[in-house]
Amino acid sequence: MSKVERDPINEDSLPKLGLEPYAELIKRSARADTPIDDAKRGLMLLWLSDYFLDAIDVELAPFGITESKLDLLILLTLHGDKRATPSAIAKRLGITRASATSLIDWLEKRRLVIRNHSAQDRRKVFVSITEEGRTFVDKALPTYWSFCASILTDLEPEERQVFEKIVNKLNHSLQQKLGVER
Structure with a gap:
């Protein structure tokens, strides 16, 4: 039996964690004056920006x-x-x-x-x-x-307007x- 068959987890990748372990880490490690839910929302925005950059790089790949x-x-x-x-x-x-x-x-x-x-x-x-x-x-x-x-295709027209206001702010x-x- 090969190592791959014995160990189904690819050692070159990490398992998905989701948001909850990060939320728990925020609770344990944030300063006392840090709003926990806002820190979690901010983290989600950081992830979103990373995803956007990764996705646009895929779109631009044909241009090298x-x-x-x-x-x-x-x-x-x-x-x-x-x-x-x-x-x-x-x-x-x-x-x-x-x-x-x-x-x-x-x-x-x-x-x-x-x-x-x-x-x-x-x-x-x-x-x-x-x-x-x-x-x-x-x-x-x-x-x-x-x-x-x-x-923005997944957002309704009203959501797009609210999104634009929030992003501008x-x-x-x-x-x-x-x-x-x-």
Whole structure:
């Protein structure tokens, strides 16, 4: 008998836990002033955002790109001919400078962005989208927007309005806390 037959649980995956063990952990480990039910709701929102990112990455797979890389290209597209530094990109996307550099490296290897050194200060680097990058974005955006719209298909029209109000409120609150806006 092989190990797989004796041990039906794949050792490369973990069993599903559901929300309840997390709720119990919240009760045991949260600060006394933390509303337990709100912590659980917040955790559910974090999970939801992870699921959304995983799902959009699946949708974008035929283009050979992830949401985070496309997000950077969209940012550069929306800023037109304005040059952006890696630091400014990192701040706007809410990621570290090292993560931004990694994204830029990946996109540059595929000729979707280009780095240029400042004529006044060669230490300063600017990133801009290439024509090839603009063409790529034009091809990927219909799939991206279609996915964004599909997220809400299970909600009734009234629920969508309430959802938009709640998301706007949460978004504004987080932007204030972080001092960053999209």
